[in-house]
Amino acid sequence: MNPAETTTQLGQPNATAIFFFLVFVAITLAITYWAARKTKTTSEFFAAGGGVSAAQNGFALAGDYMSAASFLGIAGLVATSGFDGLIYSVGWLVGWPVVTFLIAEPLRNLGKYTFADVVAYRLKQTPVRLSAAVGTLTVVSFYLIAQMVGAGNLIHLLFGLSYETAVIIVGAVMILYVLFGGMIATTWVQIVKAVLLLAGATGLAGAVLYKFGFSPLRLFDEAATQYGAEVLAPGKLVSNPLEAISLGVALMFGTAGLPHILMRFYTVPDAKAARSSVFYATGLIGYFYLVTFILGFGASVLVGRQAITGVDKGGNMAAPMLAEVVGGTGFLGFISAVAFATILAVVAGLTLSGAAALSHDLWSSVVRKGQAPEQEQLKVARLASLFLGILAIILGVAFKGQNVAFMVGLAFAIAASANFPALLLSMAWKRFTTQGAVSSMLTGALTSVLFIFLSPTVQVDLLGNSSALFPLRNPGIVTIPLAFMVGAVVSLLFPEQESAARFAEVKHRMHVGEPQPTPAAAPVPAKPDAELPVPAATGSGAEA
């Protein structure tokens, strides 16, 4: 099979791409308009009133997680180096079982909008929420920078728009979703995006496999014939086992500490829906990664490695170029629009979770000590979303041209070290204390940032020094155990009677769920009132 000619419509304003993108934006803004009329309380703004079904949340979780980086990046990595891309796919997926087993349902039963609700449940509110907000906001900021810079570059490559225009469009549309439609709109944007992305990837893989009698093995074999049998064996990605394991644990436990993922468990009615939704999400994401693997090999065989790296050295354009080869400009346009939509949805989810940390954890709990009236909470939540949206645009422009790929790894490392240990200890360990939680979260966040700063990624690749003080590119294997240890030691050194005394209550609620107004004789169905618009002035503190 001949690698296609190197001429491509990529990077030129593409009528189909613009058409599909405008259709996507029009549909999602219509959803936002509809959602805005249903968003009248903080619970609706941050948790869609708990009225999202397990299947819907499964798609939305998948939508939050399947970023353009994984779609374009992994396909590109497979196209240019074969098997190694699969190592990433596996790593990105194995965090999901951990979320299912350890996090999803306790989180749903104990919290309201943020993971800090769970950590702070039996501890002192102010210090815990302050440190949890530090963890959340650093994760969200680094993840946002990576997404915005990626958005600018990709859209520039795909549509030929200028970098700044692309960043501003993404930021502005995302602000509209979050500001007006809150979690209801964000959830539906994620669902639409997930369906589009899965359909686009499936269609593309189908078109590739059609040429190989629907046998992936024949495709892999063809790649091995063209580029040598090495494409099916581990290459240069994993040369240092310790490095591989460190990246592995950060990916595995980082997923269980990502604020925008954790927040989604509050949108479903109960623990059962929470666990079912992760099962759906894991299946969808796993399927997506397997399809991406096929796309990568398809691109290397049908487009050719030289053509791919000729357009973008990182190989990011492998999937769109493959679409053009198998389906012409129209398909290229569709896949480009899907990639754009993907970024848009991910940044919306991130911004909303950052806004929850700012308004729910910092403003309502720390500043107003839980006394803020409902209307004020909602107003602060919207202001926080607007602020974060504008900040995302500014950061996106400020980091133009910087190599920010490491920031996603950094975000996972912080999530795994700052958020996950404190979250798990607060749910499972009776003697965990306020000081333990605060020191664990701050240790995790600070050491992750510090070690990444001292790592070869920053010292050698970015700053051009000849060596780095910390040998590993991902600090997870050091910082995650460290955060657990600090949390445990500090808790044992400074015991807190009240925290231990209230553990029974935590345990009860973690398994049984919120206290029901009447003894439930049957499993409580989804709160029916969650779907109804609640009058705006339902008063303060009333849990919808």
Add this chain to the structure above:
Amino acid sequence: MSTNPNEEALEALAAARWRVAGVLTMTTLVAYLGFILLVAFDKPLMGRQLAPGLSVGVLLGALVIVAAWALTGIYMLWANGTYDRALHQLRGGK
């Protein structure tokens, strides 16, 4: 803590849930780290082709992905069935 038999039963159920969750988490961890360690230490094995186009590495990688999903499925079945039924009985017996 409490002498209430209901609380004790809940305690036992909670312990069972953590046990199941712990075992499944360890299984995931072992499968994943096993895969990574093979990638790191035995590249020739991972590159060996079982059939044209199907290397051990590709097969194992795909299997880890499928296994991760299957494990979440096992947990969901257990929790939605056995665990929820027991929990429901406890709540009903209030």
